[in-house]
Amino acid sequence: MDTLVLPPLHTASGCVRLPGSKSISNRMLLLAALAEGTTEIHDVLVADDTQVMLSALQKLGVGMTAIDDHTWRIKGCGGDFPVAEADLFMGNAGTVIRPLTAALALSGGHYRLSGVPRMHERPIGDLVDGLRQIGADVRYTGEAGFPPLEIFPVTIQLAQPIRLRGDVSSQFLSALLMALPLSGQAAVIEITTELISQPYVEITLNLMARFGVKVQREGWQRFILLAGQRYRSPGVLHVEGDASSASYFLAAGLLGGGPVRVEGVGKNSIQGDVQFAYALESLGAHIVWGENFIEAKAESSAAEKIKAFDLDLNHIPDAAMTLAVCALFADGRCVLRNIGSWRVKETDRITAMATELRKLGAVVETGGDWLAISPAPALCLPCTPFGAPSGTFRRNVAIDTYDDHRMAMCFSLAAFAGVSIIINDPGCVRKTFPGYFAALAEISAPVIALDGPSASGKGTVASMVAAQLGYHYLDSGALYRLTALAALRAGVALDDAPRVAALAAALPARFENGRVFLNEDDVTDAIRTEEASAGASRVAVLADVRAALLARQRAWRRFPGLVADGRDMGSVVFPSATVKVFLTASAEARAERRYKQLIEKGSAANMPALLHDLQARDERDAQRSEAPLRQCEDALQVDTTLMDIAEAVNAVMAIVEEKLPDAV
Ligand SMILES: O=C(O)C1=C[C@@H](OP(=O)(O)O)[C@@H](O)[C@H](O)C1
Ligand SMILES: C=C(OP(=O)(O)O)C(=O)O
Secondary structure, three states, rough: OOOOOOOOOEEEEEEEEEEEEEEHHHHHHHHHHOOOOOEEEOOOOOHHHHHHHHHHHHOOOEEEEEEEEOEEEEEEEOOOOOOOOOEEOOOOHHHHHHHHHHHHHHOOOOEEOHHHHHHHHHHHHHHHHHHHHHOOOEEEEEOOOOOOHHHHHOOOOOOEOOOOOOOOOOHHHHHHHHHHHOOOOOEEEOOOEEEEEHHHHHHHHHHHHHOOOOEEEEOEEEEEEOOOOEEEOOOOOOOOOHHHHHHHHHHHHHHEEEEEEEEEEOOOOOOOHHHHHHHHOOOOOOEEOHHHHHHHHEOOOOOOOOOOOOOEOOOOOOHHHHHHHHHHHEOOOEEOOOOOHHHHHHOOHHHHHHHHHHHHEEEEEEOOOOEEEOOOHHOOOOHHHHHOOOOOOOOOEEEOOOOOOOHHHHHHHHHHOOOOOOOOHHHHHHHHOOOOHHHHHHHHHHHEEEOOOOOOOOHHHHHHHHHOOOEEEEEEHHHHHHHHHHHHHOOOOOOOHHHHHHHHHHHOEEEEEEEEEEEEEEOHHHHHHHHHHHHHHHHOOOHEEEHHHHHHOOOOOOOOOEEEEOOOHHHOOOOOEEEEEEEEEEEEHHHHHHHHHHHHOOOOOOOOHHHHHHHHHHHHHHHOOOOOOOOOOOHHHHEEOOHHHHHHHHHHHHHHHHHHHHHH
16 A cells, blocks of 8 residues: 655645635536536646546537646537436546436436445435436435436426435535426425535535526525526636635644645635634634635744634535644644534545544544544644654554545644654545645645855755755756756747746756756756856846746655755745755855866866856855845854865754754
8 A cells, every 4th residue: 555654744834726626626517518508617626526527428428628637618418418328437426426316317318327335335315315206217226325326217297396305415405406407397495304514505506506597595495496497608617726625724824833825715715615714713723815815824923732622514524624633733622513424425534533533642532423532632732833842742653544535635734743644545635636745745844945155065965965864855056057958959048038937937857866857858967067057047037037947946845855955945935944054165165166076077177267257156146136145044054164075964964953853
């Protein structure tokens, strides 16, 4: 089995661009297929659950074109699927099997729907009961009440109100609501129980309205659809960022100090899971709402535990799991109520959560629909940005994830206790967020920023420190050299900022085993020539180029950590770096090192000229308006004038040991 070892995490800050919402993506894709006209949907989630929907629609003969990974053009078929008989694979996607069962039951075809073994344990009986009341012929081919299913063509009759249970999953109501307009008849749904997860039904009603179908709602008990309503394409649609996925980063903002900003959802989101932010506020987070972002940070900079809570979380069943892991950091017993639906999701989440939280030392009580968590005294830590005590709590605990993406994602947050956590089968996040761990690393993986003037030895020292720690290594100067080389090779003038920046943004660069490639071309030596060096220094003054390379450099921040060397690592690229070192040496010492290097290579060298060049370069680097070379206030200086390489590495390692003891 694959495992991921997360290092102890201490701080989190930065910005995460959220992937598209699963709930919105799958609804929009289906409604676009059921509509008349062509719909272009942007920012569609790329993950297993949406792939299941796309593959099913494709198999049903719906006309679909991928404009790019995230953008689909769907030619609606008005509910009349071109393929009238098919076997469809539903994976473990509730947002696919429930709505498609209803839509196919009304479509007049013959279909078989099956999924992964866990899908065959997830109930669908209430939906099938509802569909049978209108004459649908849906049969269980395995155990009654559960997929797999077989659907036969019939004539639908909507004489009576449909009586539907709403206490197992809201997806049954959403599914019926989305399918009923296909009948063209008037319809009434009466909910015979409490309706859980209500905000998801609001998403359904909102998106149906965008496709031109209105539903009258009387409380959460009666839903009325007038006859003759048909879905019509609204043209172009955008999917919001996923609010459930946002919960992990917002929680990281609280546990790791923050601020952490998620982009793609904001105060006008149609997803109920944005209400997670209010719950987090009651734990002590400071939340800022924007039009298209939410930001979280710890309320106070003093060492404080987060506040214990007792909350009804029926409205945010998915994001609620994130709160269960936050409870590890609370100052008392926390209770999560009204979460019975957890038992029938990707796994029995109440049991799974209790089992894994106990491994971390928490005392956990469970009921049919609730969970209470009393953190182990050792895990009752002050918020870790302010320094976690070490050595007293369980480290290297292996967390089982039960093929449940949310188990993997929310337990990653336990690493903010300053302990390393092993996530078993981390790939299960592919259900809704394949890039989750990369995104988490970008805001939380430890960074050691090593800045300094040219020839200070920072490249050699940084790569040796990275090797000792088992960290990744970013040679940011190489990116500027690569950009210059790419421009020279493409015949682009080095001061043509827009064109050089475009090259930088799309640089087909690879770093492998100490070699550097542009496409398939090994350019390790080519980027070290005088021409490339001079070019690098020219393109590095262009603001557009620096901006284009910023995201690329930040993407280097991966677990277990990063050593980054350059001139603006601590000031611009990784301002929240845990360790910042300014590595310097007298101009004379640096010129002498250069001189020796050149002589060793058999090149001609002239000491006074080298010294003059270095001083001129220092001056240029310090004076430039974009990210000038300077020592950050929070950086420690290491002067290597009188040191050899081993001594310089030791000096940096001593700082790392002090600031990041668990890395060494
Ligand atoms: O309709 C939806 O998009 C969803 C509804 C919720 O399920 P329940 O209604 O079963 O709680 C939620 O847990 C699921 O991830 C997505
Ligand atoms: C419950 C979930 O998924 P599904 O859509 O399969 O119900 C979930 O994503 O947490």
